[in-house]
Amino acid sequence: MNYELCIRKYYPEDNEQRHILVTHSELVTRKALSIVDSHPELGADRQFVLEAAMLHDLGIFLCNAPGIYCFGTEPYIKHGILGAELLRKEGFPRHARVCERHTGAGITKEDIEKQGLPLPPQDFLPETIEEKIICYADKFFSKTKLEREKTVEEACRSLLKFGNDGTERFLSWAKIFE
Secondary structure (H helix, E strand, O other): OOHHHHHHHHOOOOOHHHHHHHHHHHHHHHHHHHHHHHOHHHOOOHHHHHHHHHHOOHHHHHEEEHHHOEEOOEOHHHHHHHHHHHHHHOOOHHHHHHHHHOOEOEEOHHHHHHHOOOOOOOOEOOOOHHHHHHHHHHOOOOOOOOOOOOOHHHHHHHHHHHOHHHHHHHHHHHHHHO
16 A cells, blocks of 8 residues: 555645644654564564554544644544545555544543544444554654654543543553553
8 A cells, every 4th residue: 555645645735734644644653663663572564554554644634623724524533433434445444443443542432422422332442453553652642742752641641531441551552562
């Protein structure tokens, strides 16, 4: 898969929105590949991690998030499932799973129902090692403060809005990946 062509298809203009997406994705990819390279015992597919990490936020342009130059109509929390839809249409279901499962540290059906989130009532939890690595790496970088890497503690604080389960999942990954 040529992830660069996929990004160009959905972000054809060289503008701030594309800059934010690409910069954020490159930082997440760098961290994810560092984990893959440091932990060969995990058996992660390095090429897939590179591609999927670069595409994990593909759906942001469809969301209403003016702070990151996204002027779509959907709530931002849906960017993962929207990106997944795009990647499934492109014929990349494995990459799509990364998109839909990277929000928070994964979101459960129970949390969706309890919090009234505008998502289909199902679990969106990372399952494969690649999904977990990318989800974990993503928590260290925001799209509003590009290039600043959060600490594990800061990433945990930002996960609390999704509940304690996500924070516990994240900390369990930290034990494996750090």
